[in-house]
Amino acid sequence: MMYVYFFLFLCLYGLACYYVAFNGYRWLKRSFGFGYRRSYTIIIVFLSVAFIASFIVSSRLLELIGGYWLTIVGYSLLLLPLVNLIYFLSGRKPLIHLLSGYILSFCFLCILIIGSFNAWSPTIRHYDVSLTEEPTQEIRFLLGADFHFGTVIGMNHFERFLQLVEQESPDAIFLAGDIIDDNMDAFIEEQIADGFLQLDAPLGVYAVPGNHDYYGGDLSLLTQELRSNGVTVLLDEHIHVDGLFTVIGRKDETDFDRKSIAELMEHANEQLPIIMMDHQPHETVEAATYNVDMIFSGHTHRGQLFPGNLLTQAIYENDWGYKQIDQLHSFTTSGFGFWGPALRIGSRSEIIMITVKL
Numbered sequence: 508m509m510y511v512y513f514f515l516f517l518c519l520y521g522l523a524c525y526y527v528a529f530n531g532y533r534w535l536k537r538s539f540g541f542g543y544r545r546s547y548t549i550i551i552v553f554l555s556v557a558f559i560a561s562f563i564v565s566s567r568l569l570e571l572i573g574g575y576w577l578t579i580v581g582y583s584l585l586l587l588p589l590v591n592l593i594y595f596l597s598g599r600k601p602l603i604h605l606l607s608g609y610i611l612s613f614c615f616l617c618i619l620i621i622g623s624f625n626a627w628s629p630t631i632r633h634y635d636v637s638l639t640e641e642p643t644q645e646i647r648f649l650l651g652a653d654f655h656f657g658t659v660i661g662m663n664h665f666e667r668f669l670q671l672v673e674q675e676s677p678d679a680i681f682l683a684g685d686i687i688d689d690n691m692d693a694f695i696e697e698q699i700a701d702g703f704l705q706l707d708a709p710l711g712v713y714a715v716p717g718n719h720d721y722y723g724g725d726l727s728l729l730t731q732e733l734r735s736n737g738v739t740v741l742l743d744e745h746i747h748v749d750g751l752f753t754v755i756g757r758k759d760e761t762d763f764d765r766k767s768i769a770e771l772m773e774h775a776n777e778q779l780p781i782i783m784m785d786h787q788p789h790e791t792v793e794a795a796t797y798n799v800d801m802i803f804s805g806h807t808h809r810g811q812l813f814p815g816n817l818l819t820q821a822i823y824e825n826d827w828g829y830k831q832i833d834q835l836h837s838f839t840t841s842g843f844g845f846w847g848p849a850l851r852i853g854s855r856s857e858i859i860m861i862t863v864k865l
Contacts, residue, residue, distance in 0.1 A: 517559075524555040527583040530591070534608040537601070565692065567658050574659075574848030578622070578812065579615055586611060622812070622850030629667055629843055629856040631675065634829050635864070636836045638780045638800050642864035646710070646751065649677035650859040652786070652805025653842025655719065657688030660844045662697045668843055668858070669705050675860055679710035679748070682738070683805040683840065684717025684759060684786030691725040691732075700732040710748055712738045715756040717786040717806060719846070722761075741784065745775055751865065752780040755799075759786045772797045780865060788839045791824045795835035801863075802837050809841035813853030827854075 528551040535541035558573030560566075590607045597603040649672060654660065672680065687694050694700065706712045714733055720726055730740045739746065741756020743766040748754060753776050758765040768783075768790060775781055780800040788804035809827040810816030819826035825837040838861065841854045 520559075521555070523580050523584060524551065527580050527587070530583070530587050534604065538605045538608060565658055570659050571849055574850065575619060578618065578848045578850055581812070582615070582618060583611075586614065618852060619850070622848070622852050625851035625855040626845050626849050627664070627856070629671065629858060631671060631860055632828075632857055633860045633862070634838070635862045636801070636829075637864040638836075639865060644865050646678045646863045646865060647675070648782075648861040648863055649675060649680045649708070650683060650803050650838055650840050650861065651680070651843050652683035652803075652840050653685040653717065653808060653844050653846070654682075655685055655688040655842075655844035655846055656697075656699050657690070657693045659849055660688065661693060662699055662702065664844065665699055665702050669702060671858055672706055672708075675858075677708050677860065680706055680708045680712040681754075681782075681784055681803050682712070682714035683784050683803045684715050685719045685805060685842070685844075685846075686714065686717070686733070687720055687723070687725070687729060688844075688846065689719050690723035691728055694729070694732070700736045703733060703736040703738050706737065710751070713746075713754050713756060713784065714738050714740050715784040715786055716740075716742070716759050716762075718759050718761045721759060743771060745771065747776060747779065750779070752782055752800075755781060755783045757783065757785045760789065768793055768797050768799075772799075780863075788823050788825055788837070791830075791835070791837050792832060794837075795832040799835055801861075802835060804837070804839045805842050807839060807841065808845065808851075809854035811841075811845055811851055811854055812848065816853050 532541070532544070532547055554572065554576040557569050558577050561569040561573040590611060594603050594607060651668065654665070656665065703712070716726055720729055730742070733740050741754065743758050745753055745755040755771050755775060757771065777798060781798070783794055783799045783802045785802060785804050787806045791802060794802050807819040807823060807826045810819045823839070824830070824832070825839050827839050827841055830837045838859055840859050841857055843856050843858060845851060845856065
């Protein structure tokens with residue numbers, strides 16, 4: 508069955524690429540008399556194959572080119588029908604045809620430039636919450652997720668994260684999954700795990716796995732690497748931190764042996780504020796019913812590329828940012844990295860800083 512789905516995907520992807528290529532060639536030919544069909548075909552085939560090949564061959568260049576091309580194809584499927592309709596309603600005027608191509612080209616250029624900036628230039632979002640009516644102290648938490656370390660995202664981007672951590676000086680750091688992008692190869696080669704030793708937080712650094720941490724079958728190795736570099740990885744486990752709060756870290760939904768919230772809460776000290784880490788924010792409402800005080804998630808990327816954010820909003824109770832449900836304070840980050848195209852439209856790479864009053 509998997510091969511059938513893959514074949515259908517290839518057919519649909521091929522048709523989409525052909526549709527975009529056909530419209531592009533027609534614009535070039537009618538507007539400028541472009542006649543280099545063979546060269547044009549070779550370029551289009553290379554761009555189209557690059558995306559597929561990037562899943563087979565470990566190549567940063569192929570992944571970047573394939574991701575950019577996939578994004579252009581996706582937005583073309585949204586914009587080209589509208590452009591063609593306007594051209595048809597205008598009486599097929601050559602000037603309209605020429606201008607439409609220029610406008611689309613400008614739009615694609617903006618998508619690549621703005622999308623790259625949003626992906627590679629992370630921001631910090633600040634929130635303040637109070638867990639008691641009469642707080643006596645403040646603790647600063649840093650939440651990061653969806654690093655997707657791999658062929659494209661490496662140590663250079665991690666250095667940006669380390670700089671932000673040093674700048675913010677949090678009391679505790681929470682890493683809500685998807686540390687790697689499906690396999691450990693690049694993570695090991697670039698010795699990214701060593702960078703986690705630089706994370707300085709007096710109340711500890713805590714992590715849970717995300718779905719991509721499972722896909723390559725390297726979760727045990729990833730867990731070992733993180734733990735040996737000062738990160739407390741919680742796999743359906745909990746830990747009491749200096750008598751201040753309890754952290755419960757969940758396995759990802761990908762793991763069929765994952766415990767329920769009810770099972771995890773059996774051994775939690777409800778006299779302390781309970782902070783739950785769950786990569787995918789599917790069970791946010793359920794967590795509220797079990798008196799969890801805070802829940803940290805990632806996974807959604809806030810859709811990463813518009814209009815993906817509309818889909819994540821429809822799926823998740825809190826797909827991005829902050830939402831309070833009864834006593835529960837839910838935080839979902841759009842992530843520090845990205846998956847697939849090295850672009851973000853309608854979202855931005857980020858970390859979240861939370862000042863918690865206890």
